[in-house]
Amino acid sequence: MMSQSSVKSKRPVKINPEAGSFKEPETAGKVVYDTKELNLWYSETHALKDVNLSFREKEVTAIIGPSGCGKSTYIKTLNRMVELVPGVRTTGEITYKGKNILDRSFKVEELRTKVGMVFQKPNPFPKSIYENIAYGPKIHGIRNKKVLDEIVERSLRGAYIWDEVKDRLNENAYGLSGGQQQRLCIARCLAIEPEVILMDEPTSALDPKSTLRIEELVQELKKEYSIIIVTHNMQQAARISDKTAFFLNGEVIEFNETNTIFTNPADSRTEDYISGRFG
């Protein structure tokens, strides 16, 4: 975890001719998500404008930008949670493994089984730790107690919280600290064996120590999962992500290798944002 952020500023902005049409190396993983010309409106507000982004397997992509830039809206579009807001309209397409998820015939339930989500505020159910993890498998029809036991242990181990909770699986999840609750939510997400994990500012409600643990966890999880993380903490994006997308006023200003974004941004607005001149 080297501190790339220290190198980022104090250098003249170079226009990188490659930046707009970023070429992937041949060795990169398969594309899981591909967004083409996505536009989104909340009633009259145009919240996302011509977004084009693609995410690859087993990579961590950070989405950064000032408040209200559309980054949370975008990540919620990826599992169609944005539809819970009344009056949302979209145009364009988002393909998940080649299928357009914005198509009306696409089953959201199936999408959300493959794509887990971790929210800004830890949101465990007011149930026991065990029941929180078993919730996902149960709604998908797994009833066998032995299988559920195994899933609970695997998921809690996967989120590195097993040792802290193994002796109190039947206690209410609200007895855990905020950081533990968030790791429990990540474990809950792992229980249904997703392929992608969306994280919407997962550490914004946590203290620095819990934040660090979540960041370490993300590094472990990327061995098995593709992770897309919204963060307003630029140091965090620099520490944990492979690629970074910078959003501003609903547009993607720049999308590139995290290293490049933080050391040699192509757009002056990216430079201004990451060097703390606004946002």
Place this chain on the structure above:
Amino acid sequence: MNQVNATKMEKRMNARIRKNNLLKGVFLLATLFGLAVLAILLVRVVTQGAAWLDWDFITGRLSTSADRAGIMGAILGTMWLMVVVIPVTLIIGVGSAIYLELYAKKGKLQSFIQTNISNLAGVPSIVYGLLGLTIFSRAMGLGNAALAGGLTLSLLVLPILIVSSQEAIRAVPKYLAEASFGMGATKWQTIKNVILPASIPSILTGAILSLSRAIGETAPLTVLGIPALLIPFPEGLFDTFTALPMQIYYWTLDSSLVKEYAYLAAATIIVLLVLLFLLNSVAIFIRNKFQQRY
């Protein structure tokens, strides 16, 4: 230059503190007033009725002779009413609340329905009696059967239960439903596993209020022509019946003829209150079982 004058502020502070204490007293008085009225009511009812309250009175049949009169018929009648009111209001009331809060598209139609439900909660109960008379007694031919009375009372309390259930559902934090949806749960799975368990305590509070209202209503039943005559015990939903509040009403009405009827009415009120208390304690028991932190 001195915008903040310390001595003036000191003076004002005492005034503010006096006002604070004064208002505390006003609110305390308001509470005590309600308590006092309730206490007087209870004391009067108990002193008048307790002597007449014995096993024969509870299990006996109606009689014109005050000494031999019993209210088993009215107790059974009230129970049959509840057999109709409890399931009908809970199923339709909670069902409508779920639909309006979680399924209905927010729009003009939805807010029109919403306004009307809220208004219905304020319609006088005698109007519901007329509605019940038209629909259940006459059009459906139920006459003055327990089913007609029960359905009429259900209509009366439904708006109250719908509105309170809607509030209960709305109070469930959005992030809990999001967590469930986020894992691929359907709407119904989310309602069943997350929203209802979290809102059941408040829904039951609304149910207690509506049942208490239904069990004590008299006006709609008088419109339906529910008698307090010497009738056989009601054995089913289609039997003619009388209910405890009707019994209280007729006895109070006739107490100018037979003085003892007033005491019988008081004794019946005690029975009604105990019955209400029992029903409510069941609801409170269930509520506490579901009470959870979030």
